[in-house]
Amino acid sequence: MQPVIVPEPDGSVRVDGRRVALGELPSVVVAAGASARWTWDDTNRWYPGLLAAGVRVERAYDLRLGHRILRGSALASWPEPGDAPPGPWDTLPPAPLTSTPDQPAMLFAAPGVDDSAPGPDPVAELAVQDAVVAASLAAAGRLRLLLAAESAGALAAVEMYHAGLPWLADVHDAVLTETLGPRPRLGERPARLEELAHLIRAALDAPASLNPDSPRDLLRAIERAGVGARSLRKWELEQLDHPVVEPLLEYKSLYRLLTANGWAWLEAWVRDGRFRSEYVVGGVVTGRWASSGGGALQLPKSVRRAVVADPGWSFVIADAAQLEPRVLAAMAGDEVMAAAGRGPDGRGADMYAGIVASGAVPTRELAKVGMLGAMYGGTTGSSGQVLPRLAKAFPRSLAFVDDAARAGERGEVVTTHLGRSSPLPGATWHETQAGAYQDDAGDDDVAKARSYARSWGRFTRNFVVQGTAAEWALCWLASIRRRLWALGPSPSVSDDGPVPAPFAARPHLVFFVHDEIVVHTPADLADAVAAEVQAAAAEAGRLLFGDFPVQFPLSVAIAPSYADAK
Template sequence: MQPVVASEPDGSVRVRGLRVKDAERRVGATALAGVVRAAESDAAAMPRWTWSDTNRWYPLLLAAGVRIERAHDLRLAHRILRHSVPGATLSSEQWDTMPPAALTNGALGAAGHEPATLFGAPGPIEEAVEPDPLAELDAQRAAVAGSCEAARLRLLLAAESAGALVAVEMYHAGVPWRAEIHEDILTEALGPRPRAGERPARLEDLAGRIRAALDAPAGLNLDSPRDLLRAMDHAGVGARSLRKWELERLDHPVIEPLLEYKSLFRLMTANGWAWLDAWVRDGRLRSEYVVGGVVTGRWASRGGGALQLPKSVRRAVVADPGWMFVVADAAQIEPRVLAGMAGDEAMAAAGRGADGRGADLYEGIVASGAVATRELAKVGMLGAMYGGTTGSSGQVLPRLARAFPRSLAFVDEAARAGERGEVVTTHLGRSSPPPGASWHETQSGAYQDGAGEAEAARARSSARSWGRFTRNFVVQGTAAEWAMCWMASIRRRLWALGQVPDAIDGQVPEPFAARPHLVLFLHDEVVIHTPSALAEVVADEVRAAADEAGRLLFGDFPVKFPLSVSVAGSYAQVK
């Protein structure tokens, strides 16, 4: 059953395709949750809800305590199909330009937050005008059916839509966050909270030391890279940039206080008091994920920076009383998916280990005799996937190509396709964007009458640059697909574990109260908040989900995706 949910101009909601006599129902926005709850409770129905945008519709259901099992996000699917199925006839331009609805403007409706509205932002429902979802669904089905790899595309669209459900659920549940511990972290590092417009005491002290070491005036603006570099040049420091690795090589009294200043300034600006006030409320961090926010399909974040939580503040991430965190980190996803895509049994064997259950892939490359050290194996594989051809990477690549010819040939061919201006695809069928007009102008310029070596050199450089992009696109994009399948499997498995009644403490909102649930995702790492009694069971399910994701993408091909799994009460305690 694939019911389609659509808004009406008068603010009501039309639901079509239900397994009832009146297969089309029109209800008020607040009654939608009851309709969905009834359909989800019908074991034979197995609905896959189809709607314009998960961000617009799902917060309303979660605020009413309703979780859905499956959805089809038309906006996300349209974006994939538009670029990935040549000749597909999709509907109006509204779908091409539709941005994701925002969750960060009071859309959640959980305790302590503004009530939810239907479209994830304050204002009357009728203000949001949606294109026809039924016409778009029909067009998408036809596009998939007419593609060369329909089964893979269906899996990709299902995984992308499941990822959208996960993202909204993580925003709804929030990351447990102890504001008082975060305050202590900031005070320990920076000194007491300063008044508005003032610099924290520790930064002020370091600023004085930096100016003294440079013999610079009190008015030197340390937060202006240009002014600071000019002062350092005047003092004979010899720095060409403010990059950490370059500064660490220099010998001058300003280096030590400057490096500390940069580190603490980053803490203050990225996760300081202003960040804490803006993003942590009622004991939860709620940061919005943007599913497919990167062209390869990787996620991005909007507000709060959930994808970049530094270790310096993780001590504030503390599980609720009676709960624990299960943290799982997938090792070396990209070279493993490369082995799967290329059908490289030698590379897969390097990552399986002696017991066949999964091991450090780089150590496996060393054991194969291809290179002498783990560091060389890592540098070489990163060079293969990202196009590094100089230094240690360039020296190692020929040896890797002899040991693992299928994997190296696979990324080399993706690079050559990019250099020709062609489109490449991930394992499940997400296509890369074509190079833009300026790229084509540069290429054609090399063949114009009167073109010289300079134009030819620019064309070669531009072609190689786009080749490096397509080389990595196929690997990074497929790694993102594996991660989405992994999370979708985790989500389903966690819900199946059910509730632990004595775990209810009022902190976790429905429908996840007393249930394990995902709260954080960082590309190759997930954090699950679970009742303590289920922690070890959850850890086993997360491992099983990784195996399932590998089978979904690569079938019986023996590539393993081992995990490092930890159970802890604080995120800072995770190894």
């Protein structure tokens, strides 16, 4: 059963040809049962209202997300040429869940959505997408899995926004006060930053007017003082022996905390004991998620002390160990590297240690640096020295990413395991390449073209690995979501507590970032949740790579606070 929701100009909707008032939609969804796969233009537009009514959707298909994948996939034959002008589905933005934390989303329509204006036809678009997938022949199964996983991710993203990440504002305030000093008056620096600013000026023999918050002014002062730094990057400053380095590095770290997660962030994003950030599914070109508010993908360790489970509840925190190199081994069909990933004990807890045990390199640090260089295009320093040894030990894996890099250098498209394709390089890239072949091209033109080509090759080299790792994570997330619901509610937790319906008394996802998840669960179900999270990782591996012998081990912790798991 695949009912399609079609919005009508009068504010009602059609569901499989039947007109339904918006207020009746939750009961219609419940009546359809868990086996229905709901199809709509945008999950962000419809699912928040259903959750607000206490209704969970088991399966859905997001046409906006599906269109974007299929339109750009080299495995799919879209009926329109690639250079055709963008249509309504190409330009359809994701509906915002809220414009600010103080303005909650409208029921079934996000702020700014004009339901009176005719929109693109979901029924016609579904038919087109089904036909495109069917025509992809051998790739159809992979594309269907990718589309299903992307849509399941969209459901999970809205559910995490709805449930929120438990957050104690008083603990957060205490962390800030302990680290920065008491909250300053508007326009003033916290005490610790002011102390560091004085130390920086003294070390540089700079006037009291020097503002450490101004990179331009700070670099000028550093140059005048003969420090020897050409930038304010941490790795460059750490190489220098100068009195300004220590206070400057501390200032930069604390300034990031203040601006990214300080008192203003706390007031803006934490409401009623919950932090709710709006995830953007597939917001990065590789398929990784982004965030449109609150910086959910970059929560520093110092503020994680404020992430505390509700009374009677706990967190299950899990992250995948060395996900990208394991994905690379599976994509390349490299059984030798997969065996290194399983390790001497067969459990595969540390792939880098397994690479050392294989004899490829002498230390874990070199194994890590070398693998990162292989996947991200590092050819200098320790990475460049180790790569030949890794290429000899794992030729299939290294050849796989090298091929992807060479395709990028030629300006070609590369594709992830399930079918998400990289974009083509832009006009500037093509103009630079063409300029190198002109009769009057000089050495600088040739060098510039070569540099541009190699830069795009580094992008495509990593695209295939990072994008496929994102696909594994989506399948993992979808499996966890399904398994958590199947566990049911806990009899030991009240269903009228702070957790909103339909997740009251049930374990539920509250945080996701690339290869890490956090589940908020009744404490008596924590062990069962941990087991299901582990099983979901194995299931994700089978969905993508069948019976290829690659393992995806997790680091799993059960803790009352997010900080306790690290």
